[in-house]
Amino acid sequence: MTKNNSREPLFHITKRGATVWWKPLVIRAIAIVAGLFVGLFFAAAYTKVNPFKLLGYMFNGAFGTEKRIWNLLQDTALLLLVSIAIVPAFKMKFWNIGADGQTLVGCLASAVAIYYLYDKLPTWALLLVMMLFSLTAGMIWGVIPAIFKAKWNTNETLFTLMMNYVAIQLVSFVLLKWFPSGQNDFAKFFSRYGNMPKIGNPYILILIFAVVLTVTMHFYLSKTKHGFEVSLVGESINTSKYVGVNVKKVIIRTMLLSGAICGFVGFVLVSAKDHAITTTMVGGRGFTAIIVAWLAKFNPAYMALASLMVAFLSRGTSQILSQTGITNSALPNIVTALVFFFIIGCEFFITYSIKFRKKNKDSAPAPANEASGPAEEPPIRAEGETPSLAEAPAEERTPAEEALPTEITEGGEEK
């Protein structure tokens, strides 16, 4: 990193102490904008349209018409629901990469209920059964890795991941049992059954679910004893045992909850959105949700914002495609991933600060040092003498933020 010939490194990195509340937000905002523009330039190179015009398309795609806004909100809500589902697990430092699978078996369970019971039950009862099936299926899918994690500390990351593929194979298996020809006719026969009643328009109900669950989860995590135990286990297993928390029970309980909410999302997908069952209907939300939850530092309120951002990127990029008349379904993924890279990278500038050193060129070290010591680094001295929270970050800000844009373009160049 340091190639200059001076006797001291060009800069060195220290961990930040406490910092003012708005600074991380500003750094993240800069990262998002920078990432968005790298994505836009990429799209511009491909579509040969001015990137600022493309930005206009994106806003148009997300907010252009009432329907688009509803679509955006629906995307946000669904992603937020999955994020809400995984957040207790992640807060516990349980890497549940299996939200996709847990949601998919939830979809499957609802579909099974429809397939076998559609003519036997009234709609409200069918919906109830579907929900119960989905919750149970999600719970089972979530709790299996949890049991092994709790008992033998089995690596949950790969376990939950493999469960995703098992779920996919299971869905294809069931579909082939139902429709041996390989033609997925579920929607054709059953889309009339097990549908959620519409409140106003088809999107509002999902939104309500998302809002209610987000608020509930926020309170569950921050106010309840269960929530306290979840953070405790996530922070330190040893301390948990020390104060008498049954760590195994907490792991299993939390994953039951996480799986159940995933299952619920599956139920929502089948009953209120797709009215169908396919192996790809979850659409990788489980993965995106992890990044969303992590970006939001597992805070449900921030997670809503992060979900909105992802939904905006995806809807907006799709609009770029349709407005420029180019079909390439993968562009939204790329733009989203680029923004992710920038946000992931920017955390560094929140946690650490970079201190640049001025070069000490002259010989005659003793007097030079005495003279330059206080003059060169007044901020540190001030910080040392008065460790007040308000002052220290203000002094540190300059070098870190100067570094920010340059470092970030460096990250962008790697594509």
Added chain:
Amino acid sequence: MISFIAQSIRMSAAFLFGSTGEIITEKAGHLNLGIPGVMCMGAIGGAIGARLYVSSLADISQISAFPAFVIPLLFCLVLASLMGVLYSFLTVSLRANQNITGLAISTFGAGFATFVNNIIPKEGFKEIGYIYFKLFPSTEKLGAFGELFFSYGAMVYLAIIIAIGASLILKKTRVGLHLRAVGESPATADATGINITEYRYTATIVGSAIAGMGGLFYFFDMNGGSWPYSDAISALGWLSIAIVIFSIWKPDLSIFSSIIFGLLYRLQYFMASATLSQKTLIGMLPYVITILVLIVTSIVGSKKAQPPASLGLNYFREER
């Protein structure tokens, strides 16, 4: 039966590239969950290389073996390494969370591969695929022996050579010793003057390059130059990461575990008489077995079969 085994061994090369690459990365302390994305990038890199080569020719019939093999390989290595550079930059220089970075790379790699695949003409890929498919011209005369040992493309042999080479370097050489030290305890390695940043970058980039070849292999050799969907390549990537555990972080053992997974993976094609629905159940097997292996290794777990002690942890010298 012989051809089934031969097919499985061929298949295993994809896993072997992936798992060898990941082992090298993990030995340096990086749990790179971006391997699926890296493999997609490797595959699409090959496609870009192939396209550039083919478009430089007047006619498909002019395709000659050596450049048709080497140019896609080079592009594959470059693109896959770039993913390694990106991963290391984020995790080593910017100290980002390794799992999140890996997941983002997986998303990006799969997306980018699909994106390029959508716009790239695949003229001549079939021919290039055939060059990849076979190294030795007439092995039929050698019967079952020839089919089992000499019927593969060059990439299969390359995978095995790389795995053995990696194993020797890790076990026997100074570089290997230092690399293992970096993964076991970066603080210790640092105190002895080993450049942690250099080793982690190098291992991750080399590991990514090797893993990327898995994608290339699957694209041209296994699939004969027709695009296998990013999801299919990603699945191979995830299984490769699982195989690392199965091979207890040893590239030489990985040869055998990759073959086992190759067998499992090809089983549904071998069972010709099975119905479609039965085949989906057989297709579940590699994943179920992986889960079983995870469970068994976690229950048995011995001192020698442990992952590198600081796997997944970033290093900051002045951490207090």
Added chain:
Amino acid sequence: MNKEIALELKNICKYFPGGVIANKNANLTLYKGEILSLLGENGSGKTTLMNMISGIYFPDEGQIFVGGKEVSIRGPKDAFDLKIGMVHQHFKLIDVFTAADNIILGEEMPKYSLKEAFKQIKDDCASAENKAKGVLLAALKTAALPFIKIGKFIAFNHLARQRAKKLQEIVGKYGFNIDLSKYIYEMSVSEKQTVEIIKVLYRGADILILDEPTAVLTPQEIKKLFAVLREMKKDGKSIVIITHKLNEVMEISDRVAVLRKGEHVGTVNTTETSEKALAEMMVGKKLDLNIERKDPADPKPRLILKDITVLNKEGGRAIDGVSFSVNGGEILGIAGISGNGQKELLEGIAGLQKVESGEIIFHNPKENKPVTFFHKDLKQIKKMAAEGFFHYPDGNKVDLTGKSNKEITRLVNEEQILFYEDEIIDLRHRTPREIQELGIKLSFVPEDRLNMGLVGNMSIIDNMALRSYRKGRSIFVNKKKPKALADTIIRDLEVVTPSDMTPVRRLSGGNVQKVLVGREISSSPKVLMAAYPVRGLDINSSYLIYDLLNKQKEKNVAVVFVGEDLDVMMALCDRILVLCHGRVMGIVPGRTVTKEDLGLMMTGSLDLSKKAAEDAVPSAEETAEATVKEAENDQE
């Protein structure tokens, strides 16, 4: 003495985030061929200063001179190049490598230049007598060059023979006794230290820095180490030894440099100073070594351990048939070299580790106190009543036969059922939670505070809530009481913190410890176990902790104090139990025991275990025996 300067530090400053000044204008001179002690309290910046010489930290201000030339040490590699080597307090060794692998780790391969090799061949060729033969040979050699280069690069144990020779040379020269093919995880602490020292020597260090090398060694091992150090000094090496043990300073060093609060107070010749003078320099005021110690008021056995066995992770016996008792109103010290079962013992009692065999009997002082529903268990109450444990307020024996559950519940709730004597509970097989629910009030200050006991990322308030959050039926956590407790502790124990919402990890070591001890004492415990409660604390904080422990003792709490500083233990504890390899070497009275005896017992050379049971505190032991028998009856 040869007064050639090996190393000089000028005005070194180092700051840490949060306004912590680790070093301020520190100056230091090290001569060739001398042993310099770097003396200072915990937190006086000794280790930080040395870390800047070995390249772990980079100084914020100041200059470093090595051999008269100003240098910039950017990393450990720079330090090695300057022939500086440091043996850290926490060994930097890799467990799954052998000693030899650890020693050679990081050593660069010798450079092999193709250019030079080629030149050599050319010269050979030119000087060859037979021209044709020479050219042919040269051609062959040139062809072989790339292979040699690759061979060197791959370096299959290329230096194995030389390495073994060089290592053996070092081992022989200073008289180390060690098997270099052993894995680190199989080694004892002193062996590991030896490996560290060999490692530094192997890398050719002329300046050796040893960070508290004696902290983990037995007196006998310390002697051996000092012999080695003197041997190195004779060899012209300069040695800095960081320590806060005055007697060792006097014994080993030529000069002593004293640091206080990050600043260099002064350097003196060892022959011209005394322990007392050094101590004054170190703390800056007269040292009051006396810890007030009252006699135990009414020592009654509170906790009785009988033949306890606890296994370690590898399945060996970390605690092997240990029996002793702790009385209310006394401080029982547990001495021993760290890693001899202290951790397992305390965690076994606290229910954090499985106790394989034996009994842990707790006497809950309950005489004439009403039974409560701690047990949540009518069966247990009925059983105890049938065995005659209870009486009514009027003195009559409780007989519950024929009474309905409802009636018993009423009696309990109205506090009509009283204990005759202390409640006796076997703690073995109880989880920490069960212990808590039984109302036992066992407080435990573990060794590694931020890993067990506190949560670094949680606020002080939340850390207070750890012990109490479960109380009550509400599904929500009540944070009012924890907040009140946090504020009390911050005020009473003078915890330096911006607020009660500050994450504990941001506090300094002493303040973290105050928070933990404060919380553990706040529940007015019956038994208080504290493992190394003053480790890493400055003198003032240490005395505050001693004071707190003494106050608990006066409240008739049974205090178990696991410590490492024998002087402190002999001044604080009423009795001292010595552990060695998981066995009790003896329980000796703290007031009369000699340091030498303790040292011998810690190393297993002296075993008083049988004698101690009789004459340490005979009355207590007898009562203990009696109650154990009672407890046995209870079990039946």
